[in-house]
Amino acid sequence: MSAAKKLEPDWDFDGLRRAYDAISDIALKELKLDLYPNQIEVITFEQMLDAYSSIGMPLMYKHWSFGKNFARDEILYRHGLRNLAYEIVINSNPCIAYLMEENSMMMQTLVIAHAAFGHNHFFKNNNLFKQWTDADGILDYLEFAKTYISRCEDRYGEEAVERVIDAAHALMAQGVNRYPRRKAMNLRDEEKRARDRLEEQERNYNELWRTVPTKGVRARPAYNEIERKKLLGLPEENVLYFLEKNAPLLKTWEREILRIVRQVAQYFYPQKQTKMMNEGCATFVHYYIMIRLHETGFLDEGAMLEFFQSHTGATYQPDFDHPGYSGLNPYAVGFNMMTDIQRICTNPTDEDREWLPDIAGKGDWVNVLKDGWADHRDESFIRQFLSPAMIRKMKFFDLHDDSESDLVVKAIHNERGYQTVRSKLANQYDVVQNEPEIEVVDVDLDGDRRLMVQHRVFNGIMVKEKETAMVLQHLANLWGYEVMLTEISAQTGLVLKRHVTQPAPQ
Amino acid sequence: MNIVDRRLNPKGKSLSNRRRFIRRAKQELTEAVRKATGERSVSDTGSDNQIWVKADRLKEPSIRHSGEMGERDHVLPGNKHYEEGDRLKRPEQQGGGGGSEGAEDGGGEDAFQFALSQDEFLDIFFDDLELPDMLRKQMKSSDSFTPVRAGHAVSGSISNLNLKRTMRNSLARRIALHRPRPADIDEKEAELLALGDALDEETVARRGELTARLEVLQRRSKRIPFIDPVDVRYNRFELVPQPVTSAVMFCLMDVSGSMTEHMKDLAKRFYKLLYLFLQRRYKNVQIVFIRHTHQAKEVDEETFFMSTETGGTVVSTAFEEMMRVVKARFPRDQWNIYAAQASDGDNASNDNARAAALLKRFVLPACQYFAYLEVKDEGGRDVTTDLWRTYDQLIKGGAEIAMRKVSERAQIYPVFRALFAKDAKAGAKA
Numbered sequence: 001m002s003a004a005k006k007l008e009p010d011w012d013f014d015g016l017r018r019a020y021d022a023i024s025d026i027a028l029k030e031l032k033l034d035l036y037p038n039q040i041e042v043i044t045f046e047q048m049l050d051a052y053s054s055i056g057m058p059l060m061y062k063h064w065s066f067g068k069n070f071a072r073d074e075i076l077y078r079h080g081l082r083n084l085a086y087e088i089v090i091n092s093n094p095c096i097a098y099l100m101e102e103n104s105m106m107m108q109t110l111v112i113a114h115a116a117f118g119h120n121h122f123f124k125n126n127n128l129f130k131q132w133t134d135a136d137g138i139l140d141y142l143e144f145a146k147t148y149i150s151r152c153e154d155r156y157g158e159e160a161v162e163r164v165i166d167a168a169h170a171l172m173a174q175g176v177n178r179y180p181r182r183k184a185m186n187l188r189d190e191e192k193r194a195r196d197r198l199e200e201q202e203r204n205y206n207e208l209w210r211t212v213p214t215k216g217v218r219a220r221p222a223y224n225e226i227e228r229k230k231l232l233g234l235p236e237e238n239v240l241y242f243l244e245k246n247a248p249l250l251k252t253w254e255r256e257i258l259r260i261v262r263q264v265a266q267y268f269y270p271q272k273q274t275k276m277m278n279e280g281c282a283t284f285v286h287y288y289i290m291i292r293l294h295e296t297g298f299l300d301e302g303a304m305l306e307f308f309q310s311h312t313g314a315t316y317q318p319d320f321d322h323p324g325y326s327g328l329n330p331y332a333v334g335f336n337m338m339t340d341i342q343r344i345c346t347n348p349t350d351e352d353r354e355w356l357p358d359i360a361g362k363g364d365w366v367n368v369l370k371d372g373w374a375d376h377r378d379e380s381f382i383r384q385f386l387s388p389a390m391i392r393k394m395k396f397f398d399l400h401d402d403s404e405s406d407l408v409v410k411a412i413h414n415e416r417g418y419q420t421v422r423s424k425l426a427n428q429y430d431v432v433q434n435e436p437e438i439e440v441v442d443v444d445l446d447g448d449r450r451l452m453v454q455h456r457v458f459n460g461i462m463v464k465e466k467e468t469a470m471v472l473q474h475l476a477n478l479w480g481y482e483v484m485l486t487e488i489s490a491q492t493g494l495v496l497k498r499h500v501t502q503p504a505p506q
Numbered sequence: 507m508n509i510v511d512r513r514l515n516p517k518g519k520s521l522s523n524r525r526r527f528i529r530r531a532k533q534e535l536t537e538a539v540r541k542a543t544g545e546r547s548v549s550d551t552g553s554d555n556q557i558w559v560k561a562d563r564l565k566e567p568s569i570r571h572s573g574e575m576g577e578r579d580h581v582l583p584g585n586k587h588y589e590e591g592d593r594l595k596r597p598e599q600q601g602g603g604g605g606s607e608g609a610e611d612g613g614g615e616d617a618f619q620f621a622l623s624q625d626e627f628l629d630i631f632f633d634d635l636e637l638p639d640m641l642r643k644q645m646k647s648s649d650s651f652t653p654v655r656a657g658h659a660v661s662g663s664i665s666n667l668n669l670k671r672t673m674r675n676s677l678a679r680r681i682a683l684h685r686p687r688p689a690d691i692d693e694k695e696a697e698l699l700a701l702g703d704a705l706d707e708e709t710v711a712r713r714g715e716l717t718a719r720l721e722v723l724q725r726r727s728k729r730i731p732f733i734d735p736v737d738v739r740y741n742r743f744e745l746v747p748q749p750v751t752s753a754v755m756f757c758l759m760d761v762s763g764s765m766t767e768h769m770k771d772l773a774k775r776f777y778k779l780l781y782l783f784l785q786r787r788y789k790n791v792q793i794v795f796i797r798h799t800h801q802a803k804e805v806d807e808e809t810f811f812m813s814t815e816t817g818g819t820v821v822s823t824a825f826e827e828m829m830r831v832v833k834a835r836f837p838r839d840q841w842n843i844y845a846a847q848a849s850d851g852d853n854a855s856n857d858n859a860r861a862a863a864l865l866k867r868f869v870l871p872a873c874q875y876f877a878y879l880e881v882k883d884e885g886g887r888d889v890t891t892d893l894w895r896t897y898d899q900l901i902k903g904g905a906e907i908a909m910r911k912v913s914e915r916a917q918i919y920p921v922f923r924a925l926f927a928k929d930a931k932a933g934a935k936a
Contacts, residue, residue, distance in 0.1 A: 013509060024507075040507065041512045042510070042511050043513060043515075044513050046518075049520075053523070054520070062522050064526035064527040066523040067524040067526055068527050070520045070527075071620035071621070072620055074620070074621065075620050075621050101513055116507075158526070166566075172568070318584070322584070328581075328583065395585040395586075396581050396582070396583055397585040397588055398580070398581050399579065399580045399582060399594070400578075400579050401577065402576075402577045403575050403576055406596060407593065407594040407595075408591070408593055409588045409589065409590055409591060409592040409594070410579065412588060413585060417590060421581060424579045424581050428580070434571070436569050438569060457576075458576075459576045461571050461572065461576030461577075462575060463569050463570065463571060463572060464569075464570050464572045465572070467568065470567035
């Protein structure tokens, strides 16, 4: 690569192209990244705010909550309380990355390396994304969703549509399949299927209500519990899916809206589980590339100074007792772990050899990292790769909290504590453990059609009562009959609490 | 790789989401706006209408773990001196050593702050307010005509040219008159060219034939124009007189020496609000500013709000001035007339009877609605002033005057709303 022309401080389209080519050279030859084709879009800060408020997607159906996000983000931004994110990048094929026009040329270079190469590679290669998201189809699907919902608004009124979306949003966290069981999703088929179904107007056959007795005839098959549950596919962790298929009173369009919200939730589920790795991967990639761009003379010292300021800002981890502490910074943890893995591969200590024998001294850190990025999510990545050296560097400690007596330090960054810290930190990143485990367990077909939902309580952590009541209200409205949430202890099987909600009169 | 410049794409993609959000929060916003206006002036809120809203309707609930019970572990960074087994006092507010989870979208969301634009702010503030008893009166002045599309015309201004119609007529005429198509001429010319300069008999004959034919075609094409004046059509507009509800508001303000700075401030705030309200809600409302001491004068907006002047107090002069303006410019059969008077209630004692008589005989019959705002000093004693007593007697005699007292800024907004709320008259008299 030639170092002929240095970059100007202000960006222009020619500069972007040259930066892209220089980055591409390093990313493909040295890091051997595997990428979706890139589409880079230059936008204004207002457009960035727009994209922000609709959960980062360029296309979204209309809903007041996005207006609320916008209103809140706008004031934070205008008052300088919050900077807009580094970038927005969309897991689609082609991979779309947004650059803000206010950025300097150095920032644009950084963002291209970070988003268009780091995130892009992660999206394309990580197993969770491969399994659960469909990068080829997402934009078309969202286009369909947007049109569909706006047509529903025309036909049934904004308020009626809003009621359904509100309810579906409340249950969004319960609208994902956590464990693989069907074939990988294909949103193009999904869209076609929805169209086909639309054409079959309101043909609304429902397996469930075949069991409703007809007048005078008592010869209804008496389903036993096992048959009934099998018929309904229970227990079902995906509450939105269950409602879409089985809620007796919903209209076709309402089911379709539940399905749309469910698809969106599922699309974002891998991002939730891999936030630290995803940011770590992108940060590691941009760091490697920026340093190499400096070595090849593409970036001068001034640009590098600016880069380091931005980079260290993004990867800064305040201590737990710092007023600015707001949890672990995914950029910091991810970037440090990946740099650490690189070190272990090339320059291991005896300790590393003992703790991470598979990779210590292996030399080929590029492939070790790429395998790691492909095969793991945050929780398993930490369980696999968090080294004692990292624990010492971050000075991690484990604080046990039983909600009553004093807090107890259970483990610190020493020989006796590494194992515990690593395992507890992994748990902390486990989305499944950090969200209440909710399942639809049964429907009272013989009686009042009550829907029975269960929360398995681990370690005595129950759900927030008031907020849960609001969600259950939405659930009951969708189901159309009474809903009961039972909280049972996973350890003892005892019932800890029951929440019962009636649907609101329409 | 593909670089796309999206900067010129339409802005405000989230406007419809914002509209939905404001509709959703309507009730809470209205309360928040009313509260906010008690603390500051509407007119100088200008750029920064920040509003705190707390609303269950704006909450997006989800099922989440309670932070107050059960056992859990927090892995935290930055250990300074803790050893294994150390016990720490529980932080006071909340269980758990750190916000290692749930900090993102949760906690501080109950109340949240955002900015309304000036328009949104005023819309919400003036919602439900109106000028009472507005009647439709025909206005004769020229600006109440609106152009309405009314078919087509053969003459008109070039900017109203209806291209589609014109071309249609042109096409029909060209077909009817057999105007040769350019393609026909081209074809003949090409054929002629293709024949070359050969001199054999057949070619020469053919050439002659073609040349003659071409000549006919070209002549025809010249004689029959592509667009003829008879083809041209214009969009025609008819001026339709609009029945307008036109109204005039008289703002009568006492600026005499007995008015303290505080009182003037209150009065001006009141009029400022009135002014904003009228400007925003009514297209055809004229505003006449009259201020008076011992003599009254119609002034412009700037003078009314800005300049300082003092003197004695003779209220009747203001009414005389108002009636003069009404006679000169606002005939009663064409205008809805409103008046709002602000004063400290002092009047020259020999003028009370005259003011009452003027009000009763001329001003009130001319007005749809007459509002009187009495401004007081903060914490001042609640004495019944001359003017208040005079008006009170008029009301007892069956006159319709809406009266209110105001002594501090925060009261301006509620009083304003009370005076102009829909069906205010019933309330105002009480």
